[in-house]
Amino acid sequence: MTPEAQFILFGLNGLVWGLIIALIALGLSLVFGLIEIINIAHGDLFMLGAVLAWYMIQWTGNFWVALAAAPLAVGLLGMLIERGVLRPIEHKPIITILATFGLSLIFQQSVLATFGGAPQRIEEPIGGLIPLVGTFYPVYRVFVAGCALVALAGLWLLLYKTRYGMWMRAVRQDREMAVALGIASDQVYMLTFGLGAALAALGGVLAAPVTSLEFQMGLDVLPTAFIVVIIGGLGSLQGTLVAAVLLGVLEGLANVFVTPTTARIFSLLFMAVVLLVRPQGIFGKRP
Amino acid sequence: MLQVADIHTYYGKSYVLHGVSLEVQPGEIVALLGRNGVGKTTTLKSIMGLVPPRRGRISFNGQELMALSAHRVGRLPLGYVPQGRRIFPELTVNENLLMGVGPGVATPDALERVFRYFPILHQRSRQRGGTLSGGEQQMLAIARALVKQPTMLLMDEPSEGLAPLVVRSVKQTIRALNQEGLAILLAEQQVAMALDLAARAYIMENGLIVYAGRGEELRRNPEIMKRHLGVVV
Numbered sequence: 001m002t003p004e005a006q007f008i009l010f011g012l013n014g015l016v017w018g019l020i021i022a023l024i025a026l027g028l029s030l031v032f033g034l035i036e037i038i039n040i041a042h043g044d045l046f047m048l049g050a051v052l053a054w055y056m057i058q059w060t061g062n063f064w065v066a067l068a069a070a071p072l073a074v075g076l077l078g079m080l081i082e083r084g085v086l087r088p089i090e091h092k093p094i095i096t097i098l099a100t101f102g103l104s105l106i107f108q109q110s111v112l113a114t115f116g117g118a119p120q121r122i123e124e125p126i127g128g129l130i131p132l133v134g135t136f137y138p139v140y141r142v143f144v145a146g147c148a149l150v151a152l153a154g155l156w157l158l159l160y161k162t163r164y165g166m167w168m169r170a171v172r173q174d175r176e177m178a179v180a181l182g183i184a185s186d187q188v189y190m191l192t193f194g195l196g197a198a199l200a201a202l203g204g205v206l207a208a209p210v211t212s213l214e215f216q217m218g219l220d221v222l223p224t225a226f227i228v229v230i231i232g233g234l235g236s237l238q239g240t241l242v243a244a245v246l247l248g249v250l251e252g253l254a255n256v257f258v259t260p261t262t263a264r265i266f267s268l269l270f271m272a273v274v275l276l277v278r279p280q281g282i283f284g285k286r287p
Numbered sequence: 288m289l290q291v292a293d294i295h296t297y298y299g300k301s302y303v304l305h306g307v308s309l310e311v312q313p314g315e316i317v318a319l320l321g322r323n324g325v326g327k328t329t330t331l332k333s334i335m336g337l338v339p340p341r342r343g344r345i346s347f348n349g350q351e352l353m354a355l356s357a358h359r360v361g362r363l364p365l366g367y368v369p370q371g372r373r374i375f376p377e378l379t380v381n382e383n384l385l386m387g388v389g390p391g392v393a394t395p396d397a398l399e400r401v402f403r404y405f406p407i408l409h410q411r412s413r414q415r416g417g418t419l420s421g422g423e424q425q426m427l428a429i430a431r432a433l434v435k436q437p438t439m440l441l442m443d444e445p446s447e448g449l450a451p452l453v454v455r456s457v458k459q460t461i462r463a464l465n466q467e468g469l470a471i472l473l474a475e476q477q478v479a480m481a482l483d484l485a486a487r488a489y490i491m492e493n494g495l496i497v498y499a500g501r502g503e504e505l506r507r508n509p510e511i512m513k514r515h516l517g518v519v520v
Contacts, residue, residue: 163385170375170386177373180335181431182361182389 014252019148022244027196043218049201063125078197233284294343318485366432376417387434422453
């Protein structure tokens with residue numbers, strides 16, 4: 001393989017991974033922007049999406065069923081978490097961090113107890129390779145990128161073109177006023193948390209065939225998702241998307257020269273530089 | 288139309304309203320006067336259920352408001368124009384107006400009526416609420432309360448922070464809305480403006496109503512105004 005081809009392949013891999021991270025980070029950002037809580041279990045919702053997909057494929061033999069059903073199931077779980085765990089503690093920041101950390105452990109241990117500790121794989125549901133600059137690129141990864149983009153477009157339409165999206169934005173800006181105008185903010189919180197969870201799980205299902213599944217796979221993506229949310233600017237959805245793609249491509253390209261672990265150093269350096277120059281993040285507003 | 292009977296409201300542990308009673312009849316403007324921090328805003332928020340009273344009774348058109356959660360109160364034909372306007376800054380003018388109907392549907396009639404009152408909002412409908420001037424934001428806050436076609440408005444310091452010319456136009460708007468049959472409870476620090484509009488007035492001090500009477504009667508009693516409001520008009 002020529003060095004240029006290698007460069008392009010790793011760059012594309014970074015882009016695809018960046019889009020998966022964008023789904024996870026947008027879920028995190030949506031919830032943080034609305035309720036101002038940090039969900040430590042968010043990475044585990046990504047893991048649950050992937051593991052549930054594995055089970056569903058075992059039962060039905062069909063990846064497409066899993067792609068639709070796993071995010072839905074995790075979304076419902078997210079709504080349950082908001083209603084049953086976070087609302088009773090009134091979304092108080094510190095207790096929320098502890099509570100979601102507890103949930104994170106519960107999810108990981110439940111998966112360890114049932115799914116086992118050995119990594120599993122899911123076969124790519126779409127085979128085939130696309131010829132590209134003297135080498136080949138898997139069709140499934142192109143599909144992942146397309147799927148993530150469709151989900152992101154859907155999220156944008158939901159937020160900016162529907163009444164529910166308008167209520168979400170209004171509750172985020174001034175909860176009390178939205179309530180005074182008749183919006184049930186409790187329901188908005190619950191649905192938003194569910195939506196954030198579903199996005200993480202969708203990332204998990206899409207990522208499942210290109211990575212290995214194990215109960216701690218969420219631990220890796222959570223810090224990346226946080227980095228992306230911070231670089232993009234807290235609460236800015238465009239910023240989160242741009243930062244995820246930038247970081248993904250950057251890490252992907254760094255992989256050409258160094259090991260993945262060293263490549264992570266590049267993204268941390270990138271975060272440090274961005275925060276030095278723009279403490280509010282790329283798209284964040286000055287406080 | 289609106290009866291508030293002996294409400295006691297707390298912010299956490301601090302006891303803010305010590306038993307407030309007042310009423311508003313259909314079609315009248317009632318002023319709620321008092322210095323800063325005496326509980327005017329808390330009274331309006333208590334009525335809206337945003338700061339639920341611990342004791343007392345509030346009824347609107349025969350419905351018990353304290354039995355409803357705040358967002359249910361927000362769906363009644365009872366418009367709320369809050370202190371500081373509280374426009375959603377990142378939402379467009381149009382979206383701010385659509386928020387006014389809560390989960391209901393904004394009828395074209397209602398929007399048209401609002402734009403007739405405030406043509407400037409029609410011109411600015413695609414602009415973000417936060418980019419409007421103070422006077423325009425006040426218009427938007429009133430307009431937002433009107434789109435659900437309420438029978439009564441609670442207005443909290445609509446003149447605050449506005450230039451005298453703009454205050455005059457807000458005053459004309461309030462009068463015009465009242466002439467269309469809207470009852471209005473107007474919390475104000477600008478005593479002169481409030482008394483020009485209101486037939487009846489309440490004065491609050493330290494979480495209590497200390498005076499209730501007709502507007503002219505209050506104007507004839509400068510000592511009362513001086514003692515409770517610190518001004519004479």
